[in-house]
Amino acid sequence: MTFMLLLVVGLSSLLLFIGTLVMKGFVLNIFGASFSSYECGFMTMMNFKNFYTLQFFIIGLSFMLFDLEILLFLPFIYSESGNSSSIYWALFFLFFVSYLLVYELSMNVMSHW
Known part of the structure; x- marks a missing residue:
């Protein structure tokens, strides 16, 4: 022992x-x-x-952030409670994510595509 x-x-x-x-x-x-x-x-x-360029890291961070935001949005889809405030928060979150995507596109962050 x-x-x-x-x-x-x-x-x-x-x-x-x-x-x-x-x-x-x-x-x-x-x-x-x-x-x-x-x-x-x-x-x-x-x-x-x-080994990697800055554009590669920007694209990787963008995909990672948007995937995390989608994962945060999924519980609202599968929730069985019809609480109207949670639906409003989910819609606000969805519009906020859409606004961030449009903002990134307008700032030419992904201009090399």
């Missing part, structure tokens, strides 16, 4: 130590070879640090 406890504590502390080393950057980077020069001595011609 004590052997298992010592084994679990030892492995946990070892994993914690390795995790802190990785977080501090003492372990070699997996993609370190792509940032160094080639074997022949020439430097790389492309910068691999910027």
Whole structure:
């Protein structure tokens, strides 16, 4: 019983130590070879640090926000209570989301489509 406890504590502390080393950057980077020069001595011609453009992030955030707003709107659709105030709030929310979409389109956020 004590052997298992010592084994679990030892492995946990070892994993914690390795995790802190990785977080501090003492372990070699997996993609370190792509940032160094080639074997022949020439430097790389492309910068691999910027994988995505700003437009990609804007589109991703827009889709994520509108999907979350749709998820917030779904309980109003499936609610069985015919409470008129909840219907008004749902309509207000739907018009607000529509207004935000029109505002984004008018500000040319998605102009590269």
